[in-house]
Amino acid sequence: MKTIGxxxxxxxxxxxxxxIIHALIRDPRFRPVLxxxxxxxxxxxxxxxxxxxxxxxxxxxxRDKQSLSQVTHRILEGLCSGDHMTGLDAVMVHGDTxxxxxxxxxxxxxxxxxxxVEAGLxxxxxYSPFPEEVxxxxxxxxxxxxxxxxxxxxxxxxxxxxxxxxxVVTGNTIVDALTWGMNNLHGxxxxxxxxxxxxxxxxxxxxxxxxxxxxxxxxxxxxxLAEIATRDDVRIVVPLHLxxxxxxxxxxxxxxxxxxxxxxxxxxxxxxxxxxxSDLILSDSSGAEEEGPALGKPTLVLRDITERxxxxxxxxxxxxxxxxxxxxxxxxxxxDDQEAYMEMATAINPYGDGRATxxxxxxxxxxxxxxxxxxxxxxxxxxxxxxA
Numbered sequence: 356m357k358t359i360g361x362x363x364x365x366x367x368x369x370x371x372x373x374x375i376i377h378a379l380i381r382d383p384r385f386r387p388v389l390x391x392x393x394x395x396x397x398x399x400x401x402x403x404x405x406x407x408x409x410x411x412x413x414x415x416x417x418r419d420k421q422s423l424s425q426v427t428h429r430i431l432e433g434l435c436s437g438d439h440m441t442g443l444d445a446v447m448v449h450g451d452t453x454x455x456x457x458x459x460x461x462x463x464x465x466x467x468x469x470x471x472v473e474a475g476l477x478x479x480x481x482y483s484p485f486p487e488e489v490x491x492x493x494x495x496x497x498x499x500x501x502x503x504x505x506x507x508x509x510x511x512x513x514x515x516x517x518x519x520x521x522x523v524v525t526g527n528t529i530v531d532a533l534t535w536g537m538n539n540l541h542g543x544x545x546x547x548x549x550x551x552x553x554x555x556x557x558x559x560x561x562x563x564x565x566x567x568x569x570x571x572x573x574x575x576x577x578x579x580l581a582e583i584a585t586r587d588d589v590r591i592v593v594p595l596h597l598x599x600x601x602x603x604x605x606x607x608x609x610x611x612x613x614x615x616x617x618x619x620x621x622x623x624x625x626x627x628x629x630x631x632x633s634d635l636i637l638s639d640s641s642g643a644e645e646e647g648p649a650l651g652k653p654t655l656v657l658r659d660i661t662e663r664x665x666x667x668x669x670x671x672x673x674x675x676x677x678x679x680x681x682x683x684x685x686x687x688x689x690x691d692d693q694e695a696y697m698e699m700a701t702a703i704n705p706y707g708d709g710r711a712t713x714x715x716x717x718x719x720x721x722x723x724x725x726x727x728x729x730x731x732x733x734x735x736x737x738x739x740x741x742x743a
Contacts, residue, residue, distance in 0.1 A: 358386045360443040362458035364394030366402050368449045373406040374531040374712040392430045392454045427453045434461035443467050451487035459494045474501035475508030478662040500722050525714040526732035529645045530707030536627035544625045547616045556590045560633040564596035572677035577608035579682035584612045591615045645706045653699035665705035705734040
């Protein structure tokens with residue numbers, strides 16, 4: 356039996372790791388050790404509870420007003436203290452957060468092989484997203500096994516000199532998690548949205564939180580939503596990020612508008628319910644860039660550049676920057692042009708088929724020579740939305 360340390364600390368990491376964790380718990384070849392850094396303390400605990408996951412180790416590293424350097428330092432210090440890395444045959448990290456970088460470095464310091472889930476995403480700009488682009492590039496230099504969601508992600512790694520035999524294309528486990536979520540919907544859980552399912556208006560889901568958007572770009576996003584809200588055929592739902600700097604920009608612009616619901620971050624299953632009900636998604640969230648196409652929801656990406664170019668290429672999402680006029684015009688086009696809307700809604704989902712977890716476990720087994728090689732994920736030519 357191989358002991359696998361799984362290091363996570365943010366809500367997206369928990370969501371995308373959850374199917375893998377459950378699969379490894381069921382597999383007699385593996386023993387997962389769950390290490391939570393608590394990087395997103397408030398949002399993480401509820402997500403873990405929904406998925407029925409209890410960490411074996413909780414570092415609780417967060418403090419008020421920490422810098423990026425302080426967060427990374429505290430995670431690395433916490434992981435390297437005690438015997439958290441002792442007896443592990445490998446450490447799995449996910450994506451590109453401070454937890455990802457510190458988890459990989461902690462494993463390296465103990466000579467433990469690193470398995471990088473969601474490897475190979477690249478925007479080509481070290482400062483967008485910041486610091487995520489650099490974090491994932493650094494982890495790629497020291498990982499032993501790279502689990503790339505798409506063929507394009509694999510190609511990025513090969514161009515950077517990563518050995519092709521150490522890469523497996525798995526699809527993204529967010530589709531696996533979303534499939535589970537859609538099969539376990541239980542409502543929104545907040546009074547503001549109780550009547551949403553009976554509301555005949557088009558529902559627009561919008562989220563924004565990225566560090567590089569804070570300031571004038573985020574205000575332009577808010578102003579575009581206020582302009583869109585002048586239409587009487589839409590209802591806009593905005594789950595507000597907990598970051599007070601985000602709220603200071605968004606709330607004054609949108610507070611008091613009759614057809615705009617400002618709500619606190621929703622639990623994962625409630626957010627799945629909102630995704631399912633939405634007609635259009637406006638977001639700078641990486642998760643929404645993947646969830647929208649998986650559900651056949653046209654997704655407008657509130658960024659200037661993205662590391663998830665596959666859905667842009669297939670047409671299921673579109674980059675609209677953070678410019679008020681551009682956002683407003685594109686939303687109006689999709690709301691008023693049914694043909695344009697359906698073209699996006701029926702585009703190929705390039706991110707997964709719900710079997711990424713299966714391929715991930717197979718890749719682990721093959722790495723440890725206890726199972727055959729995984730068959731790689733190949734995006735299908737026919738769009739199949741996740742069942743609601």
